[in-house]
Every structure is written in structure tokens, then in C-alpha cells.
Amino acid sequence: MKFILVMAIIFASLSSFAEEKVTIFVTMTPAGSFQAVSKKPKGNLIKENGLFTADKISVSIESFKTGIDLRDEHFWKHMQSSKNPKATLTGLKAQGGKGVAQLEVNGVKKPVTISYVEKGPEVLAKFKLKASDFSLPKAEYLGVGVDNDVNVEVSFPYKTR
Amino acid sequence: MNILLLLLTLFSVKASSYSNFIGHGYTSCLNCHFNPFGGGPLNDYGRVVAATAIGSTLLVSKPVDEEKLAYMSGFLFRKPKQNWLRTQLNYRGFRVVRNPGSTENEEAKWINMQADARAVLKFGENDKFITVLNFGYAPLPTSVPEGTESSEWRSREHYVGYRFTPKFGLYAGLMDKVFGIKVIEHIAFSRVSPQVTQNDQTHGVTAHYIGESWEMGAQGFVGNLTQDEDLRMKGGSFTFEKTTFGIHRLGASIKSSENEYLKLLAYSVHARLNLKEGSAILTELGQTNKKPENTTDATTERFGLLQTYLRPWRGTYFLANIEYFNRDINQDDYTVRWGPGLQYFMGQRIELRFDLYNTRSFALKSSTRDSWMYLLQTHIWF
Amino acid sequence: MVLISLFLSLFMVSAGAASSGLKQAIKSKNYQQISDTYQKDMQKNYSREELIIISYSLRKLKFFRQDIKLNIRIINKHYSAKHKKLLNSIKRGDSIDGDDYPEALKVLYWNLFTSYGEIIKGYDEDSKLVEADNKYFTLFSKILSELEFREGKVDKYNDAIIAHRQYLTNKIFHFKKSWSLLYVSWQQDATLKSDSGEEAGLIVTNKGFCVGGDVGYENYLYHFYFDGCLLYGSGGVKNNDQDLIENYQQSNVPAYGIKAGPGASIIVSSSKSRIGIKLPMIYSVQKLTTPSDPGFSIDQDASLTFIGSLYSRWQFNKWYFQTEFGKYLKQEQTFWGLGIGKEF
Structure with a gap:
């Protein structure tokens, strides 16, 4: 019985969870674009006295989908998913619409500056990256490449303390 | 009539190539074609897209190995072993049935529309320098009197191109004219009125520039040099497209040309909307001013196109094709051609298509029964 | 058999010996006999090893609800403190180090996760029952993610259950x-x-x-x-x-x-x-x-x-x-x- 009660406490906190999503906006060369989307980021985002913090938010590289199966496989391979299966954001601190964190991709850690807005029970955060900063090689397939600069959007629910 | 125009306009202004593939995120034809304005031979990437995103997996053993499909997308069903030559064979034929179901007037025939052999020689980093050759069968238009001596085998394209930078290229030779949305329906009013059908290639010089979120083409042409000189339409054209909301394209085109008999000025606005997951809407609205030489009479034709593509699953597209044509904007009479269609890419190299056309005339001084036509098209390429 | 041996080995530390009857039954894959034995006296003070054998058999026979009760019983009896500590950490949003928790406990969570998943897969129509079972399923999925236990398998199984639930929801007019x-x-x-x-x-x-x-x-x-x-x-x-x-x-x-x-x-x-x-x-x-x-x-x-x-x-x-x-x-x-x- 106690077990159930304890579970119920967890449910109360889980039930407010909205949808988690990471979207990477990729520009192709010579032209065009696609989005790589994952709906499986994991972690905890805490809001306390207006300050957002997260020890770790991670996402599996192979959870990203681009709309074309072969392109998914190439995306995962390019991101070296077999060696570094996750991208991880750690040490997030954000307040007043701006924040900083450490982002690790392909085994390389770099600081990122984030802007965000609160939307109900979740936060919508945006930041820009250069693929080359994470030792990712230039991506090109049969003459069609992708821009080094990518935009990332993350929507993630938070818990209030 | 005005309301129809307004509806068409609403969807242009808002949110041979296959321009509808913007639905897969490909805003520019240059991703898949050697010709930056689309049509003609596919490059290696275009072949792979055809195999892995467009074509169905009906004929492929399961589970589907996408890498294998990509590898086999080459001309000889494998990845080419050299980088300097690409070839393609292309056939398009269809059965056209006019007045179907009519015991008196039904007319059916098979037309071999196109049978080409294409070759591309390419050199330099990122294929900076290309030579494109395209020779094949092109039937004479039905309006040409029988017995007219004219070969049905000819070069459809032959040009050289050089990309000075990935953004800028120059092309010279026989190419399609640069104007509007290049839909594959060459009977479309939006193609016929401004004279940019599949047989309206011209000799000239074309410049192509692609920016961060826009693309343009400018072309100067002297007509098709295989035609008699008095018939050659000489002039220039310009087209511009801007990417909006990251995924759609809005554009405008203008073309001016003349020969000894006719002066032509065409202009249009268009939109290509990405509805995602392969679905798209194409729309174009324009006018063509035609002035016969040695007269003061000029007529202005008005054309509109709304083409919708719904892709329920890989390989299949449901179409609705709605066209508008007014032969003289000073008159109220106009024509609407409407037709559902179904396009099925059985695999990378096989396309089957069914189009039904109903044509209705709207005229103050007459009222006639609609005319009907359907097409069953087969397109095979290697 | 390899799997059950593995499970058993995790619980060998101070585990009470299982009766020879149960051992023989599991060796001969006679899961029904084991279930019948358990049904006759569910309140008996079974050793940890016996409970593992019974749990395994119940899952084999697709008696998932009974298996859930049994796994909860095992957790409450042998891992109550660790379980409470884990739940409180999750609620607070603390970082969790999977190494702080015994492997055996993680396996029990896995059993609960998959048993709830199999129950959900068994539904053909959406209902409040599906919703209720899904809450527990989601909880155990979250627990396993926090513990980073069998992550790839958890993700894959999660996807399958989400797809099934989506199918049940989508069916409704x-x-x-x-x-x-x-x-x-x-x-x-x-x-x-x-x-x-x-x-x-x-x-x-x-x-x-x-x-x-x-x-x-x-x-x-x-x-x-x-x-x-x-x-x-x-x-x-x-x-x-x-x-x-x-x-x-x-x-x-x-x-x-x-x-x-x-x-x-x-x-x-x-x-x-x-x-x-x-x-x-x-x-x-x-x-x-x-x-x-x-x-x-x-x-x-x-x-x-x-x-x-x-x-x-x-x-x-x-x-x-x-x-x-x-x-x-x-x-x-x-x-x-x-x-x-x-x-x-």
C-alpha cells in the first residue's frame, strides 16, 4: 500500500510533463533544408526562484529522424553515434531568458549560450552551433552538403522547487 | 471569373523536373539536376533521392537496405567507377483517350512522347565544368501538317556549364527557357501561353545564382538554331525565387522574345509550398502579351495553375491539377481545366501516372459541353 | 534457462534456498506447476530465490499482474530503503548514480516495466485501464532511464508501447x-x-x-x-x-x-x-x-x-x-x- 502511495507522489510530478523534443535545423548546400528531430531527450530541468538548472539533459543520437531513412542513417554515422551515442547538455544555468551550459557532442565539450522562453509547463530554448567546433567533419554526400552552422531548438518540461 | 483569380492569387501570395519535390525539403533543382533550373539528367545525388525517398519499395526485397538502393541507383545498377561521365536513358509514352465513353467521338492513341539518350561530361572540384548532351525522339506537334519534312530525332539539350563558385554558374548552349514553374505537363496553360513547353528549347547563355535564401536566373537567347531564322524567338528572361519560412519558395519571372512574326512578353508570379512529408502545392499566375508584327493589335492572355500533391506513403502522390486560361483579358470568356491524377513511382526507374482532364469553357455568348481526356503515362529511365 | 540462472545469481547473496520441487520444475520448464504451487499458498514466506523462480514462471505464463505483485513484494521485502531513496531523488530532480543501486533491484524494475508493457500490449481498445497501467509503465521507464539500465532496450520497448497506445488512441472516432x-x-x-x-x-x-x-x-x-x-x-x-x-x-x-x-x-x-x-x-x-x-x-x-x-x-x-x-x-x-x- 505504501508503495502505491509513494508511486502516487511520483505520478503527481510526472503528470505535468509536456512533450520533450530536440530539433536541429540543417541547411543544405546548394539549397534546401531539413530538420532532424528527436522526441526522446532525457533529464531533469528544475526551476527554483526563477533560476533554471539542469545537471544533465541527454539525447540519443540514433533517436533523431530526418524524414528520409537513408538520411537518418547518414546523420547518425556522421555524428559518430557508434562511438558517442549521446549528446549531453550539463551544468545548465539560465535566468531571465538567457543561460549557459556545457554541450558535449562527438566527445567534445563546448560552452553554449542559450536563449529561452517559458511556455506553460515547458521551456523552449534555442541556440546556434558550428558543427566544426565539435570535430565533426564536413558533411557531404554526392555533392550535396550541409552548412557548418546549425540552429537547435529544445522544448523541455521543468519541475518547480 | 474574378473570384477564381482571387482564390488562385491567395494561394500564390501566402504560405520535368518535379518542382513538387520541394515537399521533401529540396527548394532548389540544383541539388538533384545538372541543369540548375531542373529537367534533364539527374546527378548522382538526384539518383539516390529517387531511389531512397521518391520510389516505392514494392520491387525491393525486405528488409529494405537503403544503402544498397543508393548503391544500385547508378546507370549500370551500381555506383559509377569513374567521376567524369554520367549517362541516362529516358522514355516517356502515354495513352491518351479523348471523349472517353463516347461511342461517336472517343479517340484513343498511344504517343511516344520522349525517348532520350543523355550524357554528361563533368570535371573539376564539385563538377565545376559540365557538358550536357541530350539526343532523342521528339514527335512533331499535332498542329504540324502531315507530310511536313522535319526530323523527329533531334538534340533536346546540348550545353556547357561552368560554376565559378558554388553559388554562381554560367551555361551556354541549347537549354530550356528560364521561366516560371517547370511542371512536367507540357500542355499546361502556364507552359503553352509563354512558350516554355518541353519543345521550346533555345540557344543562349544562362546565368544562375543561388544565395542564402534566394535564387535567380537570367537568360539571353537567340532561338533554336535548327529552326528557320525567321521563326527563331530571340530575347531574354529572368526568374527569381525567395525562400520563406525556411521551407517555401515564392517567385516571379519575366520573359521577352520576338521573331519576325510575333512579339511576346510574359510575366508571372508563383509559389512552391512545402507541406512536408513529400506533399506540396504549386501555383502560378501570369500573363502573356502577344503582338503580331506589323499590326497594332495585341492580345494579352492570362494563365493560372494550381497543382496539389498529397503523398500518403512513399512512392505515391495524389494530384489535383487546376488550370485557368483566358485567351484575351479584354474578353470575359475563359477556360478552366480540372483534373485529378495519381502518380506512382514503382521504384527508382519506373513512374506510372494517370491524369484525368475535364475542360470547361465559360463564355457570355455560348455554353458548350465539357470535354474530357485521360492520360495513362509510363516513364522509364536508367 | 540461462536468463533465470542469471537472475538467480544476482540474488544469491544471503538468498534462502529454493525448494527442490520448484528447482526441478524450473529446470523442466514446468511453469504451470510452479504457478499452481504459488497459487495454493501465496502468503507463504518464500525465499528470495523461490520468488524469482515464481516471478519468472508467471511471466512465462503471461500472468503479468500477478508477476507485478510479486516483484513489488520482493522490492518491499528486500530493497525498500533503496527504492524509497530512488523515488525521492527522482521527485527532487537530483542526479542519480546508477552504481548506488544494486543490480538485482534494477532487474526487478525491468520486470515491472516489461510486465506493465505486456499488459498494455494486450489491450485492444483504449480505456481508463490503459491509462492507469500506462502511468506505472511510464514510471518504471523513467526509473530505468535514470538508472541508465539497458538503455537501448528500454528505448526500443518504450517505442513499441507508445506506438501501441497511439494506435489505441488513434482508433477512437x-x-x-x-x-x-x-x-x-x-x-x-x-x-x-x-x-x-x-x-x-x-x-x-x-x-x-x-x-x-x-x-x-x-x-x-x-x-x-x-x-x-x-x-x-x-x-x-x-x-x-x-x-x-x-x-x-x-x-x-x-x-x-x-x-x-x-x-x-x-x-x-x-x-x-x-x-x-x-x-x-x-x-x-x-x-x-x-x-x-x-x-x-x-x-x-x-x-x-x-x-x-x-x-x-x-x-x-x-x-x-x-x-x-x-x-x-x-x-x-x-x-x-x-x-x-x-x-x-
């Missing part, structure tokens, strides 16, 4: 309604008659608007509905048989009526765009003027016709753009429409 405005064109027949018995067929080509809407039921794949609209427009006619009468011509003759009928569509994209068919009837009224030449009349009944049409809709949130193209049944005329609508 919901009531839907919308209004629409179509720009339309349609043709009508009439006959020009002379007193001498000669006749000439007339075609009236109309264009106008149809304002109305639809009501129906829709799930993730199908949309069944009834739609209707009020038709108003105008058209023109001209006699083409000049031998019969010269210059009979009318333009902008008002026409009004109603179009209504059932339809069915298949939804083909995640944005709810759809294609389908409709079988409406059109009842329209249009009065052509009698020719001024004496001895002639127009035969034009208020027409009721049935149409078979192809319909497509492109959805943009609540708004949509639609096209309709139809042919009159057993007649040559067509009806087409192009317009917009909004769900409400």
Missing part, C-alpha cells in the same frame, strides 16, 4: 464539424422545344458559391461525414442549333439550390490532409426565359441529380483548403469546387 466556402461550377441540361415537335439540347454553365459545412466522425485514418451547402450562382446558355431558332441566348441567369450528401476520406498525413469520395445530391433551380419567338418553349425541370466526386483537403491546423471534382451519375455533366473551410 471523434465528432468533428466544420464550415466551408466553395467556389463552384456546374452544368445543367435544358431543352428548347418548338410547337412542331423539334427539339434542341441546351447546356447551362453555371458558376457561383456554395456555403455550408460538414459533420462527421474521424479517427487517425478515416473520416466519415455528411456535408451540405447552399448553392448560389448564375450561368449562361446559347442555342447552337441555328436551324431551329436564331440567337436564343441567356446570360447571368440566377441559379440556387442545395448540395448535400455523405462522404468518406482517408487521412494521409500527420497534418490530417485527406483524400476521399463524396456522393452528394444537387437540387438546383434555374429559370430560363422563354424565347421571344412564338411557338417555342424551354423545358427545364428543377433538377435533382446525384454526383460521384473526388475530394481532397489540405489541413493547416483548423483551417483547410479543399478541392472537389465530381461527375453526375449517368450524365455527362460535372461539378467542381475549390475553397476553404475551418473546423470548430
